Amino acid sequence: MSKQKYPTEPLQCWAKAKELREKYYLDYRDAHLKGGLRWAGGAWTFDAVPRGLGDDVYPLTSEPYGATIAHNKELALECMEATEKAGYARDLCSYMRIYWGSILLDKYPFGGGYPKPDFIWQDHICCSHAKWYQVVKDLEPAIPMYEIDVAVGPYHEINEAKIQYVADQILDGIEWMEKVTGRKYDDEKLIAAVKDECRSTSTWAEICSLNKAVPAPLDEKSMYSLYVFGTLHKAARWVADFYEEVRDEVKDRVARGIAAVGNEQCRLISDTQPPWAFLKVFRYLERYGAVSVGSLYTFGLEGIWEEKPDGSWGPRTTPMEKGIEIKTREQAVRINVEWNLSKPEWQHFYHPKFKTGMMKRIFDEWKLNGVLLHYNRGCEGLSVGIAENRLGLIEAGCPVMTFEGNMGDEREFDEVATFARIDAFMESLGFKKQY
Amino acid sequence: MITAGVDVGNKFTKVVILGDGRVLAKSAVLSGFDQAAASEEAMAAALDKAGIGRDDVQHITATGAGKNEVPFARSTVTEVGAGARGALYLFPAARTVVDVGAEEGRALKCNEQGKIVDFAINEKCAAGAGSFTEAMARALEIAVEEMGPLSLQSTRAVPMNAQCAVFAESEVVSLIHAKTPKEDIAHAVHDAIASRVISMVRRVGLEKDLALIGGLAYNAGFVRSMEEGLEVKAQVPEDPEYVTALGAALVAAEKAGEEA
Numbered sequence: 091m092s093k094q095k096y097p098t099e100p101l102q103c104w105a106k107a108k109e110l111r112e113k114y115y116l117d118y119r120d121a122h123l124k125g126g127l128r129w130a131g132g133a134w135t136f137d138a139v140p141r142g143l144g145d146d147v148y149p150l151t152s153e154p155y156g157a158t159i160a161h162n163k164e165l166a167l168e169c170m171e172a173t174e175k176a177g178y179a180r181d182l183c184s185y186m187r188i189y190w191g192s193i194l195l196d197k198y199p200f201g202g203g204y205p206k207p208d209f210i211w212q213d214h215i216c217c218s219h220a221k222w223y224q225v226v227k228d229l230e231p232a233i234p235m236y237e238i239d240v241a242v243g244p245y246h247e248i249n250e251a252k253i254q255y256v257a258d259q260i261l262d263g264i265e266w267m268e269k270v271t272g273r274k275y276d277d278e279k280l281i282a283a284v285k286d287e288c289r290s291t292s293t294w295a296e297i298c299s300l301n302k303a304v305p306a307p308l309d310e311k312s313m314y315s316l317y318v319f320g321t322l323h324k325a326a327r328w329v330a331d332f333y334e335e336v337r338d339e340v341k342d343r344v345a346r347g348i349a350a351v352g353n354e355q356c357r358l359i360s361d362t363q364p365p366w367a368f369l370k371v372f373r374y375l376e377r378y379g380a381v382s383v384g385s386l387y388t389f390g391l392e393g394i395w396e397e398k399p400d401g402s403w404g405p406r407t408t409p410m411e412k413g414i415e416i417k418t419r420e421q422a423v424r425i426n427v428e429w430n431l432s433k434p435e436w437q438h439f440y441h442p443k444f445k446t447g448m449m450k451r452i453f454d455e456w457k458l459n460g461v462l463l464h465y466n467r468g469c470e471g472l473s474v475g476i477a478e479n480r481l482g483l484i485e486a487g488c489p490v491m492t493f494e495g496n497m498g499d500e501r502e503f504d505e506v507a508t509f510a511r512i513d514a515f516m517e518s519l520g521f522k523k524q525y
Numbered sequence: 526m527i528t529a530g531v532d533v534g535n536k537f538t539k540v541v542i543l544g545d546g547r548v549l550a551k552s553a554v555l556s557g558f559d560q561a562a563a564s565e566e567a568m569a570a571a572l573d574k575a576g577i578g579r580d581d582v583q584h585i586t587a588t589g590a591g592k593n594e595v596p597f598a599r600s601t602v603t604e605v606g607a608g609a610r611g612a613l614y615l616f617p618a619a620r621t622v623v624d625v626g627a628e629e630g631r632a633l634k635c636n637e638q639g640k641i642v643d644f645a646i647n648e649k650c651a652a653g654a655g656s657f658t659e660a661m662a663r664a665l666e667i668a669v670e671e672m673g674p675l676s677l678q679s680t681r682a683v684p685m686n687a688q689c690a691v692f693a694e695s696e697v698v699s700l701i702h703a704k705t706p707k708e709d710i711a712h713a714v715h716d717a718i719a720s721r722v723i724s725m726v727r728r729v730g731l732e733k734d735l736a737l738i739g740g741l742a743y744n745a746g747f748v749r750s751m752e753e754g755l756e757v758k759a760q761v762p763e764d765p766e767y768v769t770a771l772g773a774a775l776v777a778a779e780k781a782g783e784e785a
Contacts (some may be wrong), residue, residue: 465648480728484643494648510590511646514605518641 093379093524096305097379103336107315110332114322115158115200127271127493130207133224133391134215138426139260141283142275143267150207152222154321156185157432160194160366160498169195170499175447178225183218184468184498186225194230209261209270210235215439216471234270236263241359242259244440245432256427277419283325284422286418288394288429292329293337294320295393295405300340301383302456305349306338310374310382311358320392332466351457356521359452360462360482361470361479362387363497374509377523378516383456386448387472390434406432435472437472443477446482453488459519460489468496491515527577528781530607530773531564533591536627536655537740538563540571541770542582543778550575551767560591568597584784586777588769590629602776604769605633605644611772612736613639616760620732623722623751623759624769627655632725634732645725655717655741656691661714664697665707672711676746679712709713709774711746717749726755732771736760738768742754 103105121128126146131137133151140147160166166184169191176194178187193353206335210233211525215221227235238259242252245262268275301308310318316336321327342348353376360382364371372382388396396406409416409425416422430436438445449461463480466473476492483490491512496502516523527549532539538556542549544668556563558685565589572579579597587598588607602610604624613635622633647654662669667715683705684765685696693714701711718741724733734756741747742765752759762768 169631488642492645506590507646510603514603514641514644514646518605518644520640 091224092354093355096347096352097215097348097352098352101312102339103332104315105317106332106335110328111315111318111322112200112381113420114508115150118150118263119200119202119205120150121146121200127209128205128207128224128271129209129211129221131346132213132215133321133516134219134424134430134436135211135213136260136430137211138283138287139264139280140211141325142264142266142408143271143278144276144279145271145461146232149323150205152189153185154318155192156188156498157203157363157366160184160186162199164501165199166367166498168501169197169282178500179361181467183222184496186222188498190225190229193226206233207233209233209267211238213238213240213262215240218223218470220325234265234266234303238263240431240436244437244444247426248431253424253427256431257420257423258504260423260427261492264419268455274446277422280326281416283423284426285410285414286327286330287325287410287411287426288323289357290326290333291320291392292393292405292408293330293427293496293506295389295395296388297333297337297340298384298393299404300337300344303344304350304357304457305347305432306357306381306383307348307350308383309341309350309359309372310384310388311369313384313388314364314369316394317388349486351376351379351381353379353524354381356459356516356519357457358460358462359449359456359458360387360468361449361476362463362464363469364464365495365500365503366497367493367500368503368508371490371508374512377522377525379524380516380521382457382462383458384452386434386452388446389452390448393434394432395434397434403451420465438475442478443482445475446479446486448484449479450486450488453486455485458488460515462515463492464491465492465494466497467494467502468498489519497517526778526781527582528586528774528777529566529571530557530719530770531585531587531589531592531595532561532604532767532770532773532774532778533560533564533589534626534769535588535590535629537555537766538567538589538591538744539770540564540567541767541774542571542575542577543771544575546778547575548771549577551764551770552738553766556591558592558765561596564591564595567746573599584777584781588773588782595694597755600780601659602773602779605631605641607772607776608738608769609633609635609641609772610639610775611768612738612762612769614775615768616734616736616763618729618734620734621729622736622738623726624669624739625655625718625722625737625747627659630654630660630725630739632729634721640649643729645728647721647725658714658741658744658747660694661697662710664694664701665710666751667707672714673723673744673746676711676715677749679706679708681707681709681712682716683709683713685713712750715746716754718747719754721750723754731755731757733757734760736762738762738765739783740766742766750758
């Protein structure tokens with residue numbers, strides 16, 4: 091039986107998180123009924139910018155949409171098969187295939203057909219991001235699309251010219267948005283959105299920092315249901331406000347020693363998106379008293395971090411905390427660009443060593459016993475360089491287990507083989523199954 | 526003290542019965558679709574050879590892909606742990622163990638106590654496992670047992686570029702059409718498998734001695750390719766296929782000792 095070492099209790103914010111997430115998808119679907127607008131783009135796009143078009147403008151971000159469907163194995167397979175039947179290769183990004191399948195089948199998991207966006211507002215992080223909406227436009231040619239190039243190099247090499255390069259594209263994009271929507275752009279709403287984004291992404295980093303505590307107040311399986319808001323609409327005020335509620339609750343859990351996994355004896359992190367249809371991997375780990383306290387993915391996909399004076403990693407100080415007053419459209423856009431370019435999960439696109447360094451930092455500061463690396467066939471962008479990360483982590487003395495799978499395509503995940511690997515890894519770390 | 530290890534592999538189920546550290550009997554049957562029935566059958570055969578009854582065995586430990594399907598096992602151990610334990614029992618100086626079975630290849634690095642320091646397992650690719658040899662033997666129209674001796678007759682290395690068993694098979698067919706001698710093709714096949722396995726060994730880091738276990742270690746051609754590729758002499762036990770079951774039997778002996 092399980093050796094309960096710490097008290098546990100459910101998250102109070104859980105029910106609200108479910109409500110907010112459902113409301114997000116319904117608001118997008120029903121936007122036109124209220125005279126509002128719908129736009130689509132990636133989870134990493136500059137979502138603060140469309141907020142300047144009004145309070146009735148709702149996004150649908152593509153990756154979380156793919157993940158939402160991926161959790162429903164039958165629908166995900168139906169979508170992917172529709173895409174493959176249409177002639178697209180099976181080894182493409184699985185979120186992308188699911189998204190395209192949703193258009194091809196004209197199915198929306200929250201009821202009705204696929205709700206077409208009024209415009210596309212996307213940035214290019216990886217090859218798949220670049221192709222994603224190109225195909226959406228092939229399928230729905232009437233949707234206007236604007237794409238932003240952010241490939242200006244790693245954050246530590248940032249300079250004024252690079253920030254301006256991205257900012258200029260956004261400033262042009264604002265004029266484009268006015269043209270395609272017929273709406274007048276409101277700079278005050280943009281400024282508010284930029285502030286909300288800084289607040290939400292910094293607060294998420296703070297929540298993740300609280301997981302340095304032993305026992306961990308959050309497990310990664312639960313964190314997936316919370317980090318997702320940053321991927322849905324990080325620049326929304328309701329997201330920033332909700333994250334502050336979550337932070338207060340997690341702080342309270344730390345103060346009272348409430349554990350996510352009551353038999354915690356082994357602390358791990360994972361990497362990249364998990365195989366969404368097989369989150370029971372995390373439950374299996376718990377049989378060893380092992381808790382995944384997060385990952386660079388959950389921490390840094392939307393969380394914005396900085397090195398603190400004591401050398402540790404913590405939430406990035408916001409412009410508001412620094413007393414910076416944002417007065418103009420240009421200033422707001424530049425702050426938003428600089429903030430986003432510091433995103434941890436953007437760095438490893440330039441070299442795997444940046445990711446290895448951040449993972450080693452997490453290994454030390456979050457007091458880990460090991461790292462689970464997902465060779466994720468479904469995401470070219472986040473999987474690139476993982477084998478290098480493995481080598482780097484092992485050289486740095488961090489035990490690593492790899493497993494192969496796919497975040498969205500269950501056909502590429504072998505549950506039995508993965509559990510067997512976990513058994514071997516736990517054995518090598520010296521942990522025994524407790525139940 | 527009598528204990529037993531049951532290794533339910535993807536193709537064969539093996540049983541080793543140990544009596545006071547000495548192998549009393551071994552048996553192997555095809556795993557088939559009913560792994561529980563296969564384990565019963567293999568166990569019955571081994572008990573019969575040892576001339577003892579099930580009640581004489583103090584502890585039985587299962588391992589392998591179907592370890593949880595063995596109805597009479599009292600404990601389980603991972604394939605990685607059992608393989609290392611068995612290999613070190615036979616070759617105490619072994620620090621790197623390569624275990625290639627029908628469907629899976631593994632490279633294990635362990636310390637002197639047999640504790641796993643690191644391990645690598647082939648991903649979803651048949652090119653680093655024994656079934657690949659079987660497929661290639663079929664393409665060459667020879668028995669799989671002939672692959673090893675035949676390849677040893679080869680004096681010429683023919684490169685095989687395919688990284689995938691499916692493409693490799695079509696490459697073999699092309700070599701046949703090009704009138705390449707069968708022994709050279711067999712050599713190329715073993716070099717190709719060894720190259721996949723060696724990449725796993727390099728992942729964990731080669732540390733001498735190297736032991737080769739698992740069914741593919743019966744194949745002298747594969748052993749040669751491994752030795753040439755790693756530039757090291759490999760230790761190969763007499764019955765490599767049974768080493769993981771032996772490791773499980775050793776674990777069973779430990780458990781029985783703890784229970785006593």
